[in-house]
Amino acid sequence: MTAVPEGIDTPEIMIDRNVLERNVERMAAAVRSKGLQLRPHVKTHKVPEIAALQLAAGAVGLTVATIGEAEVFVEHGAEDIFIAYPLWVGPRQAARLRRLSSRARVAVGTDSSEAASTLGASLADAAGHIEVLIEIDSGHHRSGVSPTRALEVARAAERAGLRVAGVFTFPGHSYAPGMPIRAAEQEQQALDEASRLLAASGFDVSRASGGSTPTAFLTGTASATEVRPGVYVFGDAQQLELERCTMEDIALTIAATVVSRHEGDQFTPRRIILDSGSKTMGSDRPAWATGYGRLMDHPEARITALSEHHATVVWPDESDLPALGERVRVIPNHVCLAMNLVDDVAVLSNGEVVDRWRVAARGKNK
Amino acid sequence: MTAVPEGIDTPEIMIDRNVLERNVERMAAAVRSKGLQLRPHVKTHKVPEIAALQLAAGAVGLTVATIGEAEVFVEHGAEDIFIAYPLWVGPRQAARLRRLSSRARVAVGTDSSEAASTLGASLADAAGHIEVLIEIDSGHHRSGVSPTRALEVARAAERAGLRVAGVFTFPGHSYAPGMPIRAAEQEQQALDEASRLLAASGFDVSRASGGSTPTAFLTGTASATEVRPGVYVFGDAQQLELERCTMEDIALTIAATVVSRHEGDQFTPRRIILDSGSKTMGSDRPAWATGYGRLMDHPEARITALSEHHATVVWPDESDLPALGERVRVIPNHVCLAMNLVDDVAVLSNGEVVDRWRVAARGKNK
Numbered sequence: 212m213t214a215v216p217e218g219i220d221t222p223e224i225m226i227d228r229n230v231l232e233r234n235v236e237r238m239a240a241a242v243r244s245k246g247l248q249l250r251p252h253v254k255t256h257k258v259p260e261i262a263a264l265q266l267a268a269g270a271v272g273l274t275v276a277t278i279g280e281a282e283v284f285v286e287h288g289a290e291d292i293f294i295a296y297p298l299w300v301g302p303r304q305a306a307r308l309r310r311l312s313s314r315a316r317v318a319v320g321t322d323s324s325e326a327a328s329t330l331g332a333s334l335a336d337a338a339g340h341i342e343v344l345i346e347i348d349s350g351h352h353r354s355g356v357s358p359t360r361a362l363e364v365a366r367a368a369e370r371a372g373l374r375v376a377g378v379f380t381f382p383g384h385s386y387a388p389g390m391p392i393r394a395a396e397q398e399q400q401a402l403d404e405a406s407r408l409l410a411a412s413g414f415d416v417s418r419a420s421g422g423s424t425p426t427a428f429l430t431g432t433a434s435a436t437e438v439r440p441g442v443y444v445f446g447d448a449q450q451l452e453l454e455r456c457t458m459e460d461i462a463l464t465i466a467a468t469v470v471s472r473h474e475g476d477q478f479t480p481r482r483i484i485l486d487s488g489s490k491t492m493g494s495d496r497p498a499w500a501t502g503y504g505r506l507m508d509h510p511e512a513r514i515t516a517l518s519e520h521h522a523t524v525v526w527p528d529e530s531d532l533p534a535l536g537e538r539v540r541v542i543p544n545h546v547c548l549a550m551n552l553v554d555d556v557a558v559l560s561n562g563e564v565v566d567r568w569r570v571a572a573r574g575k576n577k
Numbered sequence: 578m579t580a581v582p583e584g585i586d587t588p589e590i591m592i593d594r595n596v597l598e599r600n601v602e603r604m605a606a607a608v609r610s611k612g613l614q615l616r617p618h619v620k621t622h623k624v625p626e627i628a629a630l631q632l633a634a635g636a637v638g639l640t641v642a643t644i645g646e647a648e649v650f651v652e653h654g655a656e657d658i659f660i661a662y663p664l665w666v667g668p669r670q671a672a673r674l675r676r677l678s679s680r681a682r683v684a685v686g687t688d689s690s691e692a693a694s695t696l697g698a699s700l701a702d703a704a705g706h707i708e709v710l711i712e713i714d715s716g717h718h719r720s721g722v723s724p725t726r727a728l729e730v731a732r733a734a735e736r737a738g739l740r741v742a743g744v745f746t747f748p749g750h751s752y753a754p755g756m757p758i759r760a761a762e763q764e765q766q767a768l769d770e771a772s773r774l775l776a777a778s779g780f781d782v783s784r785a786s787g788g789s790t791p792t793a794f795l796t797g798t799a800s801a802t803e804v805r806p807g808v809y810v811f812g813d814a815q816q817l818e819l820e821r822c823t824m825e826d827i828a829l830t831i832a833a834t835v836v837s838r839h840e841g842d843q844f845t846p847r848r849i850i851l852d853s854g855s856k857t858m859g860s861d862r863p864a865w866a867t868g869y870g871r872l873m874d875h876p877e878a879r880i881t882a883l884s885e886h887h888a889t890v891v892w893p894d895e896s897d898l899p900a901l902g903e904r905v906r907v908i909p910n911h912v913c914l915a916m917n918l919v920d921d922v923a924v925l926s927n928g929e930v931v932d933r934w935r936v937a938a939r940g941k942n943k
Binding site for chain 2: 353
């Protein structure tokens with residue numbers, strides 16, 4: 212008995228369309244019920260068919276990370292897109308943004324006066340067609356300015372001819388056990404403070420954008436107007452171990468075959484080797500994770516090492532090792548990396564392959 | 578002053594052709610001088626032009642990890658290929674192997690009697706056209722059998738109609754500080770023991786194949802006939818930190834732009850953010866590594882975190898932070914992952930872009 216259909220060659224990404232649709236609907240309903248808008252981050256899937264499901268469920272637009280992703284989704288009909296990234300824009304990037312803004316409503320991020328000035332200068336007379344959101348650091352300490360510095364960046368953007376539409380933040384420090392609630396509180400504080408400072412100086416803060424699947428159900432509504440979760444469509448082993456989803460919510464697995472099998476001895480671990488490695492799963496592994504992913508039907512197993520084409524799965528003594536040739540479903544730690552590694556995916560419904568979707572924005576990472 | 582040519586948009590992989598050619602020649606000469614044969618692992622680069630350089634320098638054939646990679650390189654003229662992987666072969670994989678074996682000399686790995694039997698049965702009357710090498714575990718404890726069990730697998734392969742050509746091992750435990758010499762010794766012992774046992778039972782052990790860039794200069798010659806290093810063509814941050822190459826040997830860097838810049842304070846690190854993240858660099862990070870890669874011209878900097886499109890680079894107080902918009906060269910931890918993330922790369926000579934190479938086997942991971 213296997214949950215991998217016969218027609219699948221491994222390693223291959225399988226999307227359970229029914230679970231996917233349920234995830235899309237649930238997030239849409241939760242965000243709507245709070246009076247927030249949903250602008251899902253499509254870097255997670257890079258698939259126009261999934262973006263269409265999200266828009267049909269009420270998303271106000273899409274979030275992307277790169278100009279290249281924006282180009283693909285606008286090509287597929289997206290009308291409202293936010294590049295949630297502090298772009299550094301030279302002439303070639305400016306030309307691409309100008310073309311995009313002639314076909315869709317386009318917003319981009321910025322987190323410094325210098326980047327905002329350069330953006331405005333590069334866009335020249337097209338600057339007024341691009342909205343900017345000032346990126347705020349709400350505790351992740353990656354990009355973004357402190358809320359108290361949002362005003363100086365907004366003024367530089369305005370001087371550069373850009374339309375300041377609001378602020379955004381990514382509470383990435385939510386990705387740790389026990390952190391989602393605290394990170395969501397800090398997200399709210401940061402958005403509130405930055406929004407208030409901008410509004411007090413006459414800026415029309417029409418958008419205050421929060422982020423992240425771990426916090427999307429928690430984002431405060433005092434100032435936030437929208438959220439940008441991405442991973443929620445599929446779930447993954449990180450979300451499972453952060454208890455932000457359950458096994459029933461996992462819509463993406465990687466079909467893999469047991470290619471090597473070892474009962475182990477005093478010197479070597481009891482283990483199986485799967486043919487899905489870092490070149491199909493990605494190798495993200497936060498310090499708090501139990502391994503490099505999980506097995507859908509074997510929660511007791513641990514993926515202790517990943518090579519490019521091998522997952523080493525250590526097996527508890529109490530449980531029989533799967534047979535050689537058995538096909539299993541692997542839940543990667545981080546679905547966004549897995550999707551970026553393949554050209555297309557198998558779409559399943561009730562255990563049968565019903566479609567294939569092309570990962571149209573695969574590799575569009577600049 | 579930047580070492581990133583103006584025509585490059587970031588993030589982008591740049592290959593220094595002169596350094597690449599020097600690396601190719603040096604490994605070829607070192608292996609030849611020991612009387613071993615070189616069968617480079619082309620999963621590292623997936624580029625036919627680089628395989629051609631390796632063959633021109635005297636490589637006897639190519640090593641790949643998957644049937645898909647073998648198909649690409651045979652399509653581009655490779656005549657002798659080793660799929661160094663314990664394949665589990667069903668009817669579709671068997672059909673692909675049959676086609677390959679009609680166009681090139683093909684060897685595959687196996688590490689169990691059951692996989693060997695299944696391989697032979699799937700190949701049916703084509704079994705005799707495929708060579709098999711028995712995979713030996715020399716201490717990495719991934720796939721492979723102990724040397725003492727090589728004979729039973731070889732006998733099963735022979736019964737299944739396959740041509741047993743020898744043994745192979747991957748001393749992957751060489752990837753840790755202080756381990757290369759010890760791993761190379763264990764590699765030699767394992768190949769020696771397995772070869773001796775097979776030969777004593779009448780097998781013609783024409784190939785005993787070792788592996789890995791950290792050990793390739795160390796592989797013992799008592800039994801080994803060939804080595805399969807891959808990373809040596811480019812070098813990477815892992816090899817640097819293992820002291821298996823120097824900065825002068827680094828042939829692959831990722832051009833990246835400083836998109837965010839923070840002097841830091843008592844609560845936040847002094848840092849820059851680059852636009853090259855895990856979707857262009859891969860996120861392998863062994864516990865002993867100083868970070869997620871290195872900066873070519875700033876050895877004092879540390880990449881402390883990778884997001885999909887951000888590298889967080891913490892900067893020492895003694896050294897000026899690079900300016901916003903400055904372009905830097907990043908050395909990824911593991912080049913094999915970086916190459917699998919892009920469709921093509923820029924080829925540089927003396928600091929100028931002179932060519933572009935397509936990563937023809939990108940994504941061919943099954």
